[in-house]
Amino acid sequence: MSAGAIDMVLHPPARLQVAAVLARTSKAEFARLREITQVSDSVLSKHLSALVDAGYVKLTKGALDGRQRTWATFTAAGHKAFAAHVRALQAIVAAADETI
Amino acid sequence: MSAGAIDMVLHPPARLQVAAVLARTSKAEFARLREITQVSDSVLSKHLSALVDAGYVKLTKGALDGRQRTWATFTAAGHKAFAAHVRALQAIVAAADETI
DNA sequence: GCATAACTTTCCATATTGGCAAGTATAAAC
DNA sequence: GTTTATACTTGCCAATATGGAAAGTTATGC
Numbered sequence: 001m002s003a004g005a006i007d008m009v010l011h012p013p014a015r016l017q018v019a020a021v022l023a024r025t026s027k028a029e030f031a032r033l034r035e036i037t038q039v040s041d042s043v044l045s046k047h048l049s050a051l052v053d054a055g056y057v058k059l060t061k062g063a064l065d066g067r068q069r070t071w072a073t074f075t076a077a078g079h080k081a082f083a084a085h086v087r088a089l090q091a092i093v094a095a096a097d098e099t100i
Numbered sequence: 101m102s103a104g105a106i107d108m109v110l111h112p113p114a115r116l117q118v119a120a121v122l123a124r125t126s127k128a129e130f131a132r133l134r135e136i137t138q139v140s141d142s143v144l145s146k147h148l149s150a151l152v153d154a155g156y157v158k159l160t161k162g163a164l165d166g167r168q169r170t171w172a173t174f175t176a177a178g179h180k181a182f183a184a185h186v187r188a189l190q191a192i193v194a195a196a197d198e199t200i
Numbered sequence: 201g202c203a204t205a206a207c208t209t210t211c212c213a214t215a216t217t218g219g220c221a222a223g224t225a226t227a228a229a230c
Numbered sequence: 231g232t233t234t235a236t237a238c239t240t241g242c243c244a245a246t247a248t249g250g251a252a253a254g255t256t257a258t259g260c
Binding site: 131146161 | 235236237238239240241
Binding site for chain 2: 006011013016017020086089090092093
């Protein structure tokens with residue numbers, strides 16, 4: 001049982017939540033992610049930057065309803081890293097789960 | 101989908117690993133936990149103290165093979181908190197899991 | 201051009217984690 | 231009983247991370 005596979009980029013709760021959303025929806029709006037994670041604009045922006053820097057997320061900007069918007073999507077690396085992280089969590093948790 | 105249930109006492113990887121071990125085995129030796137978590141004595145000691153302070157773990161000291169040993173066990177609160185934490189992780193991860 | 205919304209970046213405070221080294225405690229040897 | 235070694239524990243410090251407020255930037259609509 002090793003935690004080697006735990007990805008510290010994805011470990012913080014806010015980033016795990018963002019990743020979980022991106023794993024399900026192809027695109028997620030900045031505002032929606034901020035509601036889900038319940039952090040301030042600046043903090044979400046920084047978390048997204050961290051994900052972008054890791055090569056896990058791509059940001060797309062454009063206009064919708066006459067307003068500038070930002071959408072986040074997973075890159076292939078992001079999908080892969082999230083899958084691996086989830087497996088790592090499951091490896092730790094699944095075994096323990098039997099006893100709960 | 102809220103991360104409200106994520107227990108920050110159990111969130112750090114080292115503590116999650118310790119908790120996962122304790123969920124399965126009634127007692128875990130200090131030395132074994134140190135091998136699993138791959139941290140130094142002092143760091144493990146501090147993590148265990150954090151778990152004790154949270155009321156999640158109880159430490160027992162005694163002699164074995166003529167040496168002083170320390171064993172960690174979950175308290176009832178520890179078991180409960182770990183179960184809740186695992187459920188919180190699964191709530192985030194399980195939904196995403198479908199798409200992996 | 202100007203105002204506004206939607207982020208982004210800077211600055212700062214706080215917290216956490218990790219290791220080393222020194223300290224304490226207990227058991228065994230003598 | 232004193233010494234010694236093992237098994238942690240605590241103090242100290244450095245490095246990193248997270249969070250928010252506020253100022254800054256950019257794009258859109260008027």
